[in-house]
Amino acid sequence: QEVREGRAHYDASRKALATLDGQLKARRAGIDVYDKAQVDAYKRLLQRRDEASSAFAAAARDYDAAVKRYNPVVADYNSHCAGKSFDEATLRAVEKTLSCPKP
Numbered sequence: 001q002e003v004r005e006g007r008a009h010y011d012a013s014r015k016a017l018a019t020l021d022g023q024l025k026a027r028r029a030g031i032d033v034y035d036k037a038q039v040d041a042y043k044r045l046l047q048r049r050d051e052a053s054s055a056f057a058a059a060a061r062d063y064d065a066a067v068k069r070y071n072p073v074v075a076d077y078n079s080h081c082a083g084k085s086f087d088e089a090t091l092r093a094v095e096k097t098l099s100c101p102k103p
Contacts, residue, residue, distance in 0.1 A: 003070045006063035013052070013059040020049040 024045055032038050 002066045003063075006059075006066040010056075010059045010063040013056040017049070017052045017056045020045065020052050024049055 024042075027042055027045065031042055
């Protein structure tokens, strides 16, 4: 779940950053540098892009950390459990009599 949520946040952050990059590129070509309102609007957009870049970097770090925690757990499961089959009826019968040894 954590990896899935991290990936979704990573993807959303990447998309938001790409959208703002596209907007900046489109505005840069047509900006009138003598029009203060246009320059100020471009600066605000640039600030939003910088914030989105920081958010994307944080999302990437979080996602990477989640994956680094997840991969060893998967490897451990695969080394101990993958490929093994259990007979459900036998498992239910054995579970009834399971007990831990006394220390």
